[in-house]
Amino acid sequence: MSQDDTAATVDIAGTDGTYRLRARYVVGADGARSVTRKLSGIGFTGVSYDRRTTRTAHATVPATWVDPTTGALNVPGYGPVLPFLSHRTEHGGFSYAPFPGHPPLVSTTEWDQPRTEAPMSLDELGASIHRVLGADLPLSPPTGEGPHVLRRLTGGNTRVAERFRDRRVFLVGDAAHVYAEGGGPGLNLGLQDAVNLGWKLAAAVLGNAGPELLDSYETERRQAAHRMVVNAQAQSALSAPGSDVTALRELFTELLGHPSTVQHLADLTAGTDIRYAMGGPDAHPLVGRFVPDMELSTPAGAVRLAELTTSARPLLLDLTEDASVAQAFAHCHDQVDIVTAQPGSAAPAVTALLLRPDCYVAWATALPHPDPADLDALRTAAQRWFGVTEPARCEPEPLGTT
Known part of the structure; x- marks a missing residue:
């Protein structure tokens, strides 16, 4: 495997013989013994x-x-x-x-x-x-x-790659991290690697992203991998034999009687306890976090936020009474899906939010009528994450995405 300023070249041996493939980017999802990682000279440190x-x-x-x-x-x-x-x-x-x-x-x-x-x-x-x-x-x-x-x-291994990116080569899943206590959390982590990287690579290929967007993959997912190391080592400690571990498990069982503890561990296991740095002021507690699902009321009827994210595109959700954010957001629907709706009774305290395709909140506000500074922060977030720079000449629809 080799790289230059425009592409990566790999020699592949398959059932039909060997051939050479040249691509803009290469993603190694080839497991714990990743050939991609080894050929890229990326260390795999751990315990x-x-x-x-x-x-x-x-x-x-x-x-x-x-x-x-x-x-x-x-x-x-x-x-x-x-x-x-x-x-x-x-x-x-x-x-x-x-x-x-x-x-x-x-x-x-x-x-x-x-x-x-x-x-x-x-x-x-x-x-x-x-x-x-x-x-x-x-x-x-x-x-x-x-x-x-x-x-x-x-034996077993808990290891994290020293880098998740080597120029045009990226690592996801077990190629980037393995855990002695595997199972669901490790699978979750690998799938979220792919979701995090996929839309960023698509934006880069389409010319809608600067180099810092691809750089954010390693920054964000190494943070998530570290959290899973904590999870894996804690699970290993709690599963060991011995009366001292039994005592620790009894105490831990008592802590699980508190809903806040259960929620904290559920978020850790699901990988949704991570808060990414979005590159601007975190004016709202949802910014940088995985968005909670919520029920929304629209002219077409009730819909859940999760249903609006299936296009895997950026989404601006305007929950203001007069759709003021959608009206002021000078970006066309071919770059960001825009939806106006009213929140259900259990919705969080938010009046508008901008979602990345991986459903992390890039911008949010709780103001009934966002002020110019808030809207400037929205435009900055849209430019940073989605390459949106030109004002639009289109009006948002009351509901739906394009």
Whole structure:
């Protein structure tokens, strides 16, 4: 792979042979062992955990031990284990996942296990289950067509790329960050990388963005990646065995009784607790944040804000009584969608806002009639994020986007 001032060139080996591709930009979404990242000379720093061993296998369990109502696996000598949930004990972790149409996936996690080069087996998994649960779970080979999982993984990594951009090359998803405690939050993070970068690349290709717009990708998403590192390391600490961790979990459970704590952790897990710097005064608390959904009243009927963002275009939402912001906003509909509406009863205290295509608020006001300074800030935000510079000669529609 090579780059120059106008494009990046990559040599690709595929099923039909090798070929060369030249493109304005290259996005590496090629996983934790990203070739794109390595060829770009980008380091992948972080922490390797070598204390944890995870054993996973498709296996047949006694059918009479499965509760037909709840799907729980009732292990004699231990009790019910609900499906698809990570179950921690003082000695490790256990999970049981009966995917439809497939044999159940059974897994254990233990700490400080001796290393072995022996092939993984169901007997080894059964012995691990006994140590974790203090009870035996008979395991038989899986039925049906494979491939079937039978693996042992030792250790894990929490790593973040030193850079998310190398000139015309960008990294997203696992190519940019991996976490020892993976799953939903890590998937969420990768998808939001793509949403953040996609509209910026489109603007750059169309000539509607300056170089600082693409620079904002790394600034914003490395911030999000750091938050996920905090999340991953905290989860790892709470899942470890030992009575001290059990005490910490009991205290943590008490904290989860407070709605504000639950909301904070939900936002962290979803990745919506991030506040991006929008390059201007944060005159409204929504500026830089992921916009909350709200119900809006329009001449055409009720509509949710989420429904108005499906075009993945910039959106100016005017909630003033006289549509004064839309009237004063000198930008054409071919650059920014403009919608006028009235807020529902549960809407936040806002009278107008400008949304980026990734649904982060670039500008907002709570003034019933925004003053000239507010409108100047709006024009500045539109120019910064969407390259809007010329005044329009068009009137906004009462509802709808173009």
